[in-house]
Amino acid sequence: MGASIYRNKKPAFVFLIPAFAFMVVFLYYPFFKNIINSFMEIKQLGSSGTGLNTPWYANYVEMFHDEYVWVSLRNTLIMMVVTLVGQVGIAIILALMVDNISRGKQFFKTVFFFPIVISATALGLLFNLLFLYDKGMINQILEMLGKTELTDWKAEGIALFTMMLPVMWQYVGFYFVILITGLNNISDELYEAAEIDGATTWQKVRYISIPLLHNVICTCSVLAVTGALKVFDLPWTMFPKGMPLKSTFLTGTYMYYQTMETKNVDYGSALAVLIVVLGIVLSKVVNAIFKEKDY
Amino acid sequence: MAKKKISIGKTLVYLFLICWSVTTIYPIFWVIENSFKAKDKILANSFVLPFGDLFTLANYRKAFNNLNIFQAYKSSIFISTTVSLAVILLAGMAAYALSRYRFIGSGIINSLVVAAMMFPVFATIIPVFSMEYKWGIANTSSWFLTMLSVILPQVAGNLSFAIVVLMGYIKGLPIELEEAAYMEGCNAFQIYFKVILPLTKPSFATVAIFSFLWSYNDLFTQMFFMRTPDKYAITMLLNQLTSKEGTNYGLMAAAVTLVVVPVIIVYCFLQKYIIKGMTAGAVKG
Numbered sequence: 001m002g003a004s005i006y007r008n009k010k011p012a013f014v015f016l017i018p019a020f021a022f023m024v025v026f027l028y029y030p031f032f033k034n035i036i037n038s039f040m041e042i043k044q045l046g047s048s049g050t051g052l053n054t055p056w057y058a059n060y061v062e063m064f065h066d067e068y069v070w071v072s073l074r075n076t077l078i079m080m081v082v083t084l085v086g087q088v089g090i091a092i093i094l095a096l097m098v099d100n101i102s103r104g105k106q107f108f109k110t111v112f113f114f115p116i117v118i119s120a121t122a123l124g125l126l127f128n129l130l131f132l133y134d135k136g137m138i139n140q141i142l143e144m145l146g147k148t149e150l151t152d153w154k155a156e157g158i159a160l161f162t163m164m165l166p167v168m169w170q171y172v173g174f175y176f177v178i179l180i181t182g183l184n185n186i187s188d189e190l191y192e193a194a195e196i197d198g199a200t201t202w203q204k205v206r207y208i209s210i211p212l213l214h215n216v217i218c219t220c221s222v223l224a225v226t227g228a229l230k231v232f233d234l235p236w237t238m239f240p241k242g243m244p245l246k247s248t249f250l251t252g253t254y255m256y257y258q259t260m261e262t263k264n265v266d267y268g269s270a271l272a273v274l275i276v277v278l279g280i281v282l283s284k285v286v287n288a289i290f291k292e293k294d295y
Numbered sequence: 296m297a298k299k300k301i302s303i304g305k306t307l308v309y310l311f312l313i314c315w316s317v318t319t320i321y322p323i324f325w326v327i328e329n330s331f332k333a334k335d336k337i338l339a340n341s342f343v344l345p346f347g348d349l350f351t352l353a354n355y356r357k358a359f360n361n362l363n364i365f366q367a368y369k370s371s372i373f374i375s376t377t378v379s380l381a382v383i384l385l386a387g388m389a390a391y392a393l394s395r396y397r398f399i400g401s402g403i404i405n406s407l408v409v410a411a412m413m414f415p416v417f418a419t420i421i422p423v424f425s426m427e428y429k430w431g432i433a434n435t436s437s438w439f440l441t442m443l444s445v446i447l448p449q450v451a452g453n454l455s456f457a458i459v460v461l462m463g464y465i466k467g468l469p470i471e472l473e474e475a476a477y478m479e480g481c482n483a484f485q486i487y488f489k490v491i492l493p494l495t496k497p498s499f500a501t502v503a504i505f506s507f508l509w510s511y512n513d514l515f516t517q518m519f520f521m522r523t524p525d526k527y528a529i530t531m532l533l534n535q536l537t538s539k540e541g542t543n544y545g546l547m548a549a550a551v552t553l554v555v556v557p558v559i560i561v562y563c564f565l566q567k568y569i570i571k572g573m574t575a576g577a578v579k580g
Contacts, residue, residue, distance in 0.1 A: 005473060005477040005483070005486070006396050006397075006483075008483070009396055009398045011392075011482070011483035011484060012483075013392075014484075015388040015389060015483075015487070016392045018385050018388065018389075019386060019388065019454055020389070022385060022450060022451050022454060023407070023408075023451060023454055025426075025451075026447060026448050026450075026451030027411050027414055027419060027451050027452075028411070029426075030418075030419035030420075030421075030423045030426070031414050031419050031422075034418050034419060034421060034422050037422065045424060045425070046424060046428035046433070046434065047425065048425060090315075093311075094312065097311060098312065100308065101305065101309065108312055108316065109570070110566050111319055111320060112315065112316070113566070113569075113570050113573075114319055114320070114559075115319050117512075117559075117562050117569060117573070118323075118512075118558055119512035119529070119530050119533075119558075120514070121514045121533045122533055122551050122555050124533075124534075125533055125536065125537060125547055125550070126323065126326050126555075127322075128537065129547060129551075130325070132544070137325055140342070169319075172315075173319070174573070174574065177570055177574050178574050181574070229415065230415055230416075230417075232514070233512075233513075233514040233515065236514070237514075240537070252417055255417050256515070256518070259421060260518070260519075265421060268421060272415070272417040272418040272420075272421070273418065275415055276413075276414070276415060279413065280413070
């Protein structure tokens with residue numbers, strides 16, 4: 001970079017300032033303001049705080065005693081397991097399969113990725129129709145298979161499953177594409193050498209593909225865990241306000257519920273801080289788990 | 296014998312892959328197909344294709360008459376186009392400066408960009424709302440200001456990812472071209488617009504498509520800033536549909552179709568860029 005063109009640094013600032021002004025005003029300032037807000041008393045969205053809470057950490061104490069915080073934390077943790085095992089797991093299987101076939105690779109890539117481009121809100125409506133109690137697609141299929149009783153997919157107990165299945169389904173293709181790109185980066189020579197040594201397809205997968213995919217799987221896992229914290233659109237469309245009986249809240253939907261529905265704005269800010277802390281801690285944990293197992 | 300064994304395995308693999316493909320395609324096909332049936336016929340004949348007597352456009356007529364669907368399209372396209380243009384404009388310049396200039400604090404700025412990708416929208420939305428409310432752009436009756444209030448936070452949310460993706464690309468460009476332009480007497484701005492921009496086009500396309508789709512599909516920001524039906528964008532309209540017309544399945548199917556089909560068509564043509572854009576955005580963010 002020693003080129004003399006870039007000795008004069010003045011243009012650099014002209015290039016940088018617009019973008020950074022934006023980020024400071026709309027990301028950094030609000031981010032820290034939000035932490036402060038969580039200690040304030042805010043009566044209404046859009047107004048500034050009327051002063052500190054008494055005691056100033058009141059929202060964080062309330063969190064411990066709020067049973068719905070625990071419900072949403074539990075649901076979010078389940079969601080993480082679902083995204084990890086379901087999304088990344090299925091994606092690994094699909095990617096290894098597609099890597100080993102000769103025809104239709106591009107077709108499967110296009111088709112598997114397809115749900116991701118559709119808005120989660122539209123998919124929420126779509127799955128509402130599929131899971132309809134009276135003659136939704138799923139219940140009709142089950143009926144054809146000989147089931148006599150209709151299943152109420154939105155009843156308590158099964159609602160969590162009904163909510164998580166579409167979320168899981170939507171993003172499988174996403175991890176699939178990341179993994180298949182990782183597989184394409186593995187040199188063919190390794191496979192050829194293994195073939196000469198008489199390795200079966202399974203052995204090639206087990207001793208070449210999976211170990212060399214380790215870092216990509218690690219990236220996917222971090223994304224899946226932090227992604228589970230960001231899920232909002234689809235659950236809110238299918239189960240607004242934590243229906244039924246506030247049992248399907250996730251951390252994100254509960255934060256929105258507290259802010260917009262019960263107008264508890266400072267408590268909503270505190271919940272947002274909780275989401276940030278969870279995100280940082282959990283991505284560190286996932287990183288640590290995967291780093292230890294170095295092949 | 297060995298050959299036969301392989302072909303059985305292959306068949307099973309293809310079978311499994313095709314099964315998963317069916318789960319991604321069929322539900323959407325089912326909804327599209329049912330949107331052409333009268334709402335009382337859907338439930339009884341949902342797997343029958345809508346030919347002959349079953350076929351009707353009533354749901355679409357209702358969708359266009361009762362829902363502000365064109366207005367919503369207009370809002371959505373205005374927001375998403377502005378967001379993606381603003382993102383590539385601002386991020387392109389910043390990425391160029393960060394990949395070519397070395398100055399005191401450039402390391403810090405780099406890490407600030409990466410750190411900004413970790414901020415979830417939940418953690419910034421409330422202060423952003425009060426800020427915009429104080430400026431007088433949020434919660435007003437003006438269509439343009441409402442759009443602007445959604446656009447601003449969405450631009451900020453996409454900037455850091457865009458900067459990282461574009462930096463990765465600009466760093467790989469040979470510096471000799473810029474040196475040649477410099478020898479010809481170009482200044483830094485001319486170099487950026489005449490040398491860097493044309494060479495970085497594919498990356499700009501990737502970033503623009505990602506930002507556009509992300510913004511088109513995002514519901515959370517819209518829920519904070521769009522309060523009245525005449526200003527709803529597409530996702531907001533769909534979201535409100537559930538609470539208002541929750542039992543009119545024909546109308547819901549038609550609305551889903553109207554929103555999903557344009558995206559499917561665009562996806563068919565641009566899938567290479569879209570897949571690249573969406574995954575690049577997430578690997579880094």
